[in-house]
Amino acid sequence: MKNNIFNFFKKKQPQRTTKNDRTSRGTSRRSAPRKSGFLGKLALILAFFVIFLFAVASVVGVLLIRDAASTLPSLEEMANYEPDLSTIVYDRNEKVITRLFHENRTWVPLSQIPLVMQEASIAAEDSAFYSHRGLDFVGIIRAFWVNFRSGKTVQGASTITQQLAWNLFLTKEKTLQRKIKEAILSVRLEKIYSKEQILEMYLNMIYFGHGAWGIHSASLLYFNKEPSELDLSEAALLAGIVKGPEYYTPLRHPERASERQAYVLGRMVHEGMITPEQAQGARRIELDFQTLKKPAIMFDEAPYFIAHILFEQLLPTYGSDMVYRGGLRVHTTLDLDVQHAAEESIKGLKSEGAIVAIDPGTGEILAMVGGKDFEQSKFNRATQAFRQPGSSFKPFVYTAALMKGLRPVDHVLDAPVSYDNGIDERGERDIWEPGNYTKEYKGEVTLLQALVHSYNTSAVRVAHITGIPGIIDLARRFGFTSPHIPNDLSLALGSANVTPLEMASAYSVFANGGSRIQPYSIRRVSTAAGEVLEQYGPTLSPAVPEEIALSMRSVLMEVVRSGTGTRARVPGYEVFGKTGTTNGYTDAWFAGGVPGLVVVVYAGNDDNKSLGKTATGGVIAAPVWQAFVSKAVKYLTLRENFEVPEEAMVDAVTICKDSGFLSAEGCPSTVILLPSGEAPLSTCPLHGGSWIMAESDTNEPRMLLSPRDEEVLGVPAQMAGLYSISVSDMTAATALPAEEPLFYERPQAPSFAPPPAPTGAKKPTSTPTRPRERTPKEIEDRFQELLKEYGISD
Incomplete structure (x- = not known):
């Protein structure tokens, strides 16, 4: 018989069996099908259940993915994503003053990031970066196995693309839905961007701790260098920080950072990026870490200036998002070296105070210090403190007088004077009697000497002669915008309430030859791409004729040479200025300048307490002014002497x-400057000149009487002659004229009574008051309100 497949199915011949055998076999035949049928059914049920679970899981997975995907940005939105960028504020020399940010980030192209930094990041975080498409399934399995064997999470599986995805678009919550979203976004990112683009975004987006977002901020924070300057040792350390910025920070946990750095170097060796010798060499380098900087809202450099431009200009113009996330480039007028000199100099004050420095030719603010400690007090005394300037306001009184035709060589009385204010609220006679600081009086003096030595009674008389409306008008033309300028004779003694910035602006008119300037603090604002959004420059307008400004400046130079401002002298430089002191020694000032620079120093207590006996502007403020300006001139390119234009209509005159x-x-x-043709023509008769020649001089100094003087003396101003001189006066002269001099009897000092003031004379109140200011707590609260209002803090 042929052996073929069909033999398998050929029936076999039956054999005879016993009953027991048949029974046994029958039972066996009946039970076998039942057992195999049960197992089959069970297997079928299990298989169906597994398929069902898989189907359910698939449906649930699809639904989860679809739900997650529906809330994610589209490909177009991802392609157009713009990360938060720090706004950088520069000084006038392109030095960085500060960065304003929610996330401190400055974008750096991959071409400017060294290869060692790129490779260190890949070795540490995603060695298969260039081979996967967003998700590393091999890495996921490997991480699962390693973590399973260790019994804890020791290895992650997130790729660089995944890390970038959640940095760009997701929160840090650890949920299944977030991981799904992360995976979807990773795949999408790989479709939109090249590997190089993804790596560039990753290195610019990741967090390195201590407020440093991106490689640029991290390089500056930890090593104070640009990313392109990083070496292998530094790159390995930075790449290691990313896994746990707070845990591995070298500034707080150097041992952990060192261990992590070693791990990264080992990974780079394993991946063939560097040799073991290079790794060992990098480990031996001792890194020099920078100290931590303050948060952006604390403004570690020029805090009062930064707060000023932030709340006065940047935030109102651009809003918080643009300022703190838009990557603006703000180019300011500040000079950081000069600013540092100002911050150092103000420490010389025992009280609070302010320093403002301005370029008088342009109005650019070169330095601004609003107090001794910004963290302790946000109150900017340079721009917000309305204070009485005292005698430092007198130059504007005398300038208004020059505009009326008075000259520095003319004479005015320095003698007691009083004004009757009538009956006060207590039913008592209110008499205003301005007096001198020394309690002494010099009699008849030149306007020059009256201002140089700051005689109060003379200033009041000059103001009375000139008229208060004319003085206020001139003050406005010089740049004073304060609403607290009184319309009475106390203005002559500086009873107005003005800010140091206003004073600096006004004094600039003397420095630049008669032009009002508009102080400004920002030169240009542009985008990170270089598009200019706004630009500013000098804004000058005529304030007074050039000859008037130059004449007054020459008088103020004498204040520093021989008057109340001698402590402000700066060796090698011509200096002009004026001291100021208020009643009760509550405020002290020095305002003035050198060629190309005007500076105001203010000293005073916020609670209006006295600075102490003899705490005058010359004693308190002038030395600080001198210390600051002596430093500032070293950083600025300035002339040593004031330049008088050839066409200026002034004459330099040597006078007595x-x-x-x-x-x-x-x-x-x-030597002072006088408008052309207004100088006296004869020699001083007090010291050797001829009285006859003096009397016949058509430009002789005039004796000026105020309306109050005319009333008390009963002498019209036009009939008042110059003082006479005594025999002793003549003897003291060094040279006597050939002809016999004329002798005059010096008039006796009149007895001053307080009759009513003449018609048209605005009488001052006896005690000028300071406008109410916020308390330190109110100021701090308001500062915090502004931070919340603009979304800068919670």
């Missing part, structure tokens, strides 16, 4: 400071 006539050999002389 006492008489105002041309100086004789024995005169206390000085």
Whole structure:
């Protein structure tokens, strides 16, 4: 018989069996099908259940993915994503003052990130970066096995693309839905961007701790260098920080950072990126870490200036999002070196205070210090403190007088004077009697000497002669915008309430030859791409004629040479300025300048307490002014002497400071500028000149009487002659004229009574008051309100 497949199915011949055998076999035949049928059914049920579970899981998975995907940005939105960028604020020399940010980030192209930094990041975080498409399934399995064997999570499986995805679009919550979203976004990112683009975004987006977002901020924070300057040792350390910025920070946990750095270097060796010798060499380098900086809202550099431009200009113009996330480039007028000098100098004050420095030719603010400690007090005394300037306001009174035709060589009385304010609220007579600081009076003096030595009674008389409306008008034209300028004679003694910035602006008119300037603090604002959004420059307008400004400046130079401002002298430089002190020694000032620079120093307590006995502007403020300006001139390119334009209609005249006539050999002389044709023509008769020649001089100094003087003396101003001189006066002269001099009897000092003030004279109140200011707590609360209002803090 052929052996073929069909033999398998050929029936076999039956055999005879016993009953027991048949029974046994029958039972066996009946039970076998039942057992195999049960197992089959069970297997079928299990298989069906597994398929069902898989189907359910698939449906649930699809639904989860679809739900997750529905809330994710589209491919177009992802392609157009713009990360948060720090706004950088520069000084006038392109030095970085500060960065304003929610996430401190400055974008760096991959071409400017060294290869060692790129490879260190890949070795540490995703060695299969260039081979996967967003998800590393091999890495996921490997991480699962390693973590399973260790009994804890020791290895992650997130790729660089995944990390970038959640940095860009997701929160840090650890949920299944977030992981699904992360996977979807990773795949999408790989479709949109090249590997190089993804790596560039990753290195610019990741967090390195201590507020540093991206490789640029991290390089500056930890090593104070640009990313392109990073070496292998530094790159390995930075790449290691990313896994746990707070845990591995070298600034707080150097041992952990070192261990992590070693791990990264080992991974780089394993991947063939560096040799073991290079790794060992990098481990031996001792890194020099920078100290931590303050948060962006604390403004570690020039805090009062930054707060000023932030709340006065940037935030109102651009809003919080643009300022703190838009990557603006703000180019300011500040000079950081000069600013640092100002911050150092203000420490010389025992009280609070302010320093403002301005370029008088442009109005650019070069330095601004609003207090001694910004963290302790946000109150910017340079721009927000309305204070009485005292005698530092007198130059504007005298300038208004020059505009009326008075000259520095003319004479005015320094003698007691009083004004009747009538009956006060208590039913008592209110008499205003301005007096001098020294309680002494010099009698008849030149306007020059009256201002140089700051005689109060003379300033009041000059104001009365000039008229308060004219003084206020001039003050406005010089740049004073304060609403607290009184319309009475106390203005002559500086009873207005003005800010140091206003004073600096006004004094700039003397420095630049008669032009009002508009102080400004920002030169240009542009985008990170270089598009200019706004630009500013000098804004000048005529304030007074050039000859008037130059003449007053020359008088103020004498204040520093021989008057109340001698402590402000700066060796090698011409200096002009004026001291200021208020009643009760509550405020002290020095305002003035050198060629190309105007500076105001203010000192005073916020609670209006006295600075102490003899705490005058010359004693308190002038030394600080001198210390600061002596440093500032080293950083700025300035002339040593004031330049007088050839076409200026002024004459340099050497005069006797006492008489105002041309100086004789024995005169206390000085050189001042007078409008052309207005200088006296004769020599000082007090010190050797001829009285006859003096009397016939058509430009002789005039004796000026105020309306109050005319009333008390009963002498019209036009009939008042210059003082007479005594025999002793003549003997003291160094040279006597050939002809016999004329002798005059010096008038006796009149007895001053307080009759009513003449018609048209605005009488001052006896005690000018300071406008109410916020308390330190109110100021701090308001500062915090502004931070919340603009979304800068919670």
